[in-house]
Amino acid sequence: MRTVLAGVLVCAVVASCVARPEWQGPLPVRNQHPAQLTVMHMAPASAGVLAAGKASARLDAAYSSLFLDGASPDASFFMDGEYLRVAASVRVGLGRGLEVSTELPFAHTTGGFLDSFIIDYHDAFGLPDQDRKTFPQDQFDIVATQGPNEVFRVDRDSFELLDVPVQVGVAIVEPGLERIGVKVRGGVELPTGDDERGYGSGQLDASAGVVLEYRMATVAWYGHAQHTFAGTPDPASRAGFHFADVTSAGLGVELPFASDVHGFVQIEWETSTLRNLDLQVTSRDQVLLWAGARWHVTPHVGLEVGLGEDLQVLVSPDFTGWLGMVWQ
Secondary structure: HHHHHHHHHHHHHHHHOOOOOOOOOOOOOOOOOOOHOOOOOOOOOOOOOOOOOOOOEEEEEEEEEEEEEEEOEEEEEEEEEEEEEEEEEEEEEEOEEEEEEEEEEEEEOEEEEEEEEHHHHHHOOOOOOOHHHHOHHHHHHHHEEEEEEEEEEEOOOOOEEEEEEEEEEEEEEOOOOEEEEEEEEEEEOOOOOOHHHOOOOOEEEEEEEEEEEEEOOOOOEEEEEEEEEEEOHHHHHHHHOOOOOOEEEEEEEEEEEEOEEEEEEEEEEEEEOOHHHHHHHOOOEEEEEEEEEEEEOOOEEEEEEEEEEEEEOOOOOOEEEEEEEEEO
């Protein structure tokens, strides 16, 4: 954490060299824990909305290495594998401070290739790895049990549709220099993913939240908070298990290194939807730290890179790489 804070300080000094930056909004990243992916999540965003008739389109890819292992006399959870989530999204301004957006996400799950790298990385920095090196490498298995029943499982698949979210944003106060911008937003997530195989909730999720933005002369700050009423997949319902609602909050900073290159440091906390399983590895809140950058190749096209790391041990994905392209 001290290293991260020192890095933010250096970035802030560099950013102070850019006069009148054009603020672009945070990276729309999220937790890649497979159970959390079944619950609707509204990504970090700017408090501003698009003007009437304006549109923005995105193509994002996030790749995570996953490993968790925990058991008690009454429950167990095991997760080993790698997860790719790819999504295409569009956002349209409706006028009068309104905008609407939707996303088409897909998943690819595999045993992957990162296990050896992650083990060496943990050893080099003295990080806990839950004896990961004692398990076979590059395997895929994600399953949660309560008593004799499976309550959540992800079947390995090369290409699987996930639940499709639709959300609406309403600008309450437009962001501006030394002024706090405010946007409220809400939406639903359509149960298009296969909940029997671990790729959806099987029900209509609903979410509501608020976005804040504060622009200084050379730095912009973003905050958000939200609550999602989570649906419970059919396999869990049949076993008498209930997926818990998820509350999340995040804070981010945008640092302009140059007129067309901006850096980002973001952190997000969220509650676990599997906390009713009553295991340490499924009950603890999840906290992820992100660092990345956006390069505007042209005034209308931006390319994004980012890295995500869990700050709460024995909970979240070990490591997530992010790539994105945005057109506006």
